[in-house]
């Protein structure tokens with residue numbers, strides 16, 4: 001079976017002010033997404049105005065890192081090599097914000113383990129990571145969901 | 146019903162197309178100017194007869210790209226009373242709005258597209274394209290902040306294919322049959338860049354790109370341009386071509402806009418919004434559509450349009466296409482056999498032009514001027530261009546003058 005590898009890190013990540021807390025949390029091994037400080041609705045991707053109440057005040061709580069896989073795509077590192085390594089890009093719905101979707105990279109698994117709606121957990125990554133990385137969560141971590 | 150005061154008040158009176166090719170070694174502007182001159186000649190209108198212009202381009206910096214300013218300058222159109230940039234299906238809609246509202250009387254729409262560096266391996270090696278691309282990154286996908294962005298615009302569409310297949314418990318036949326249909330039409334179109342028909346087996350055997358999306362799910366990047374002349378239905382009476390009348394239009398939009406990870410449920414995506422807006426303004430219904438042009442940048446766009454337009458229920462396009470399949474010609478025939486889909490081959494066979502070739506093909510079919518390729522029933526055409534995520538247009542055109 002084809003190897004599942006992480007995204008290759010980019011030479012540099014273009015921070016902008018709006019996404020810095022997301023990157024900083026990832027570097028500390030945590031998932032953080034934007035929440036409105038006024039009406040407390042989570043939203044992704046980061047934006048200036050809350051679409052529910054238009055507040056510009058936001059907060060970036062650290063989440064559990066548990067999530068559900070909404071959907072994904074499998075991409076070969078080299079399209080001409082049908083047996084070679086692939087990366088998996090997807091959308092994860094965090095446990096605390098199930099209606100939002102976080103762009104992510106699925107790692108630490110084999111391709112046949114990946115199914116839509118599977119439970120995920122955040123993987124702590126080294127500095128310079130390029131997206132939230134998740135792996136399949138053990139069945140016991142599914143809780144009551 | 147929603148208000149639709151522009152119903153049958155505006156007409157397409159000229160259409161012009163360049164050849165399509167993988168490497169024409171020409172600028173966007175050169176392609177656009179050629180198409181514009183052909184459309185004006187087709188309409189029998191010279192540059193002094195144009196008082197509005199809508200050019201393609203995602204860049205607000207129109208000069209240097211084929212935006213309206215550079216097209217206007219190159220054509221030597223001294224004065225216009227209205228000008229705007231647009232892309233995908235919206236440029237056409239903007240021009241009709243402008244003519245109907247009186248901001249101009251006769252409007253030129255010009256759309257140029259080029260095989261960009263991110264579209265193919267050989268394009269990426271081309272130093273000219275590489276240089277040109279550095280000056281074009283003022284909009285759309287491509288920011289390097291991955292907190293917001295997929296690596297390529299194809300990935301979110303591939304991921305949506307995966308979710309669609311999961312939610313409805315279906316395989317990829319809907320996508321595959323759409324690809325086969327468009328390639329069959331392309332094989333009959335001497336202007337198509339790809340003229341080889343395919344089978345469903347060919348589709349399934351094609352190279353995987355972003356699983357589950359395959360090579361044959363994607364349009365063919367080319368260099369090419371289309372242009373149209375649009376004026377009032379009243380003025381069209383005195384012009385040389387049989388007019389093609391705009392019956393109803395809609396532009397769809399949802400809050401999630403361009404943010405491709407903010408995926409809405411399938412039946413809430415932007416195509417559903419556009420189609421609801423169109424049917425609320427149209428005297429015609431789905432069963433009155435003779436010719437249907439669902440945007441095929443990716444096959445999942447076309448399948449979404451089919452379902453959003455109400456041809457079948459959500460998730461049922463695969464079964465529906467099998468029921469509608471013409472085995473002899475290897476094409477779709479909807480509405481009990483009458484309705485052809487994407488004559489000309491669209492982006493998957495004729496070439497990628499942001500859907501502008503769908504408008505051009507529809508206009509020529511409604512004129513009855515397509516010769517051997519002419520559809521038997523060609524009184525109305527539904528053209529829906531855009532993305533599941535952002536700015537889809539839905540336009541219903543009718544043959545001749547409607548009074």
Ligand SMILES: [Zn+2]
Nearest residue numbers: 036039050053
């Ligand atoms: Zn709020």
